[in-house]
């Protein structure tokens with residue numbers, strides 16, 4: 403096992419860091435924060451198109467599809483740099499849908515979509531959840547009926563983040579309602595500007611906008627079907643496994659901020675960092691950050707060996723997001739009552755960032771499958787315990 407990046411990767415990471423430093427503007431940071439680190443806003447698109455022209459959005463993809471033919475480990479490291487720098491880091495098309503198209507899509511589909519995705523020219527949003535189907539995605543109700551060379555789609559999605567800024571919907575829909583469980587669903591790409599689509603905002607406690615998306619007899623070209631008809635549930639599971647590769651660096655930055663605060667703040671005549679309870683808590687988080695790094699890079703290593711991470715991705719997503727919550731909970735304790743003050747308050751410490759991250763971290767253990775669902779997956783697929 404090699405715990406070091408190659409010299410070539412170190413050089414690329416240095417270039418990525420310099421690029422981010424030179425090109426990041428206050429407007430980009432503000433937009434990224436408002437959108438919950440997803441890609442699709444105006445500033446994000448300006449930044450990412452230039453960033454992606456170096457092949458850095460999909461460095462592990464083949465050159466013919468806009469990549470550099472390098473490793474998924476490099477991709478994972480670049481994502482950590484982006485998360486730490488607070489620029490967009492959630493890419494549905496490049497890091498969730500794209501790898502599924504690469505594995506299961508036809509050659510025509512790869513030619514049509516992958517290059518545009520790698521260049522950051524288009525973004526997708528995830529169209530999985532419905533009001534009656536969140537954790538249990540086999541309970542979808544939205545229908546796609548094949549008529550000639552197109553599907554006609556009707557129904558409703560909920561909690562579809564980024565649909566208000568993305569170009570296309572990575573849509574899971576029922577194509578055979580009479581089939582047995584898991585065997586009647588298909589995955590397809592719908593243009594979010596299509597007539598009959600209505601997008602309505604839902605605002606989360608993190609302040610991020612997610613959306614309801616209504617389909618009213620919407621036409622989706624048949625050629626936008628991913629892989630085979632009625633095999634969608636299995637592709638969707640793979641897309642979720644890619645989604646669950648979670649770069650934790652945004653919260654590592656929060657941790658660094660808390661450590662700095664503990665070192666520099668004097669209470670009761672001595673630095674907060676001398677408090678034994680504070681030291682114990684910070685040390686525990688440091689262990690978890692290191693352990694998470696190993697879980698995270700193991701996933702990239704698996705991708706480099708031609709595997710789709712499976713329950714291992716659930717382990718990392720669960721561990722990373724629960725560590726994120728440990729960091730923000732600990733931050734609230736260490737900063738004390740002033741941690742609750744919002745940005746703009748004269749009483750706020752660290753410019754009110756702590757309460758914001760605290761609210762944000764709550765939703766992390768819900769999307770891409772709740773922690774309970776990740777544990778179920780680890781029990782079923784990892785430990786081979788019988789299904790309930």
Ligand SMILES: Cc1cc2nc3c(=O)[nH]c(=O)nc-3n(C[C@H](O)[C@H](O)[C@H](O)COP(=O)(O)OP(=O)(O)OC[C@H]3O[C@@H](n4cnc5c(N)ncnc54)[C@H](O)[C@@H]3O)c2cc1C
Pocket residue numbers: 527528529530531532533535536537538560561562563564606610612765768769770771772773774775778
């Ligand atoms: C901020 C945010 C962004 C999101 N973005 C998207 C998006 O872009 N696209 C998209 O399609 N969806 C998105 N979602 C939806 C998200 O994936 C679902 O909310 C999540 O999967 C849980 O589904 P649910 O809300 O229906 O909860 P439910 O499935 O109703 O679960 C409620 C509770 O029961 C528990 N539970 C459910 N089933 C089990 C079980 N079998 N065993 C043990 N416990 C169980 C859950 O863990 C949870 O605590 C987003 C959600 C949030 C909060």
